[in-house]
Amino acid sequence: MPRSLAESAVAAWNREEPGGIGEESREEYELRDDAAELxxxxxxxxERGMRDGEDVVVDLDVVQVATALRAAR
Known part of the structure; x- marks a missing residue:
């Protein structure tokens, strides 16, 4: 995947979210779910990504690949 997308994914993992989840719309729920997958x-x-020029290579399962493709759009 492009390095910029990989960096966004790592930043999403490292992000802290104080507070709980309040009421949310279906769209907000789906957005939060996509963010969690990212x-x-x-x-x-x-844990296991490797740089390959301007890209990052990592083994993902099929669901994660689909999420990565959606996030890249």
């Missing part, structure tokens, strides 16, 4: 990809990158 953060899990960030964890995988931090």
């Amino acid at each position: 953060a899990l990809i960030g964890l995988a990158i931090g």
Whole structure:
């Protein structure tokens, strides 16, 4: 994946969110769910990602690959 997307994923993993989750719309729920998936990809990158030129290579399961593709759009 592009290094910029990998860096965003790692930043999502490292982000702290104080407070709880209040009432949210369906769109907000879906956005939060996508952010959580992106953060899990960030964890995988931090643990086993390798740079390859301007890209980062990491083994992901099929669900994480789909999430990465959505995040790249």
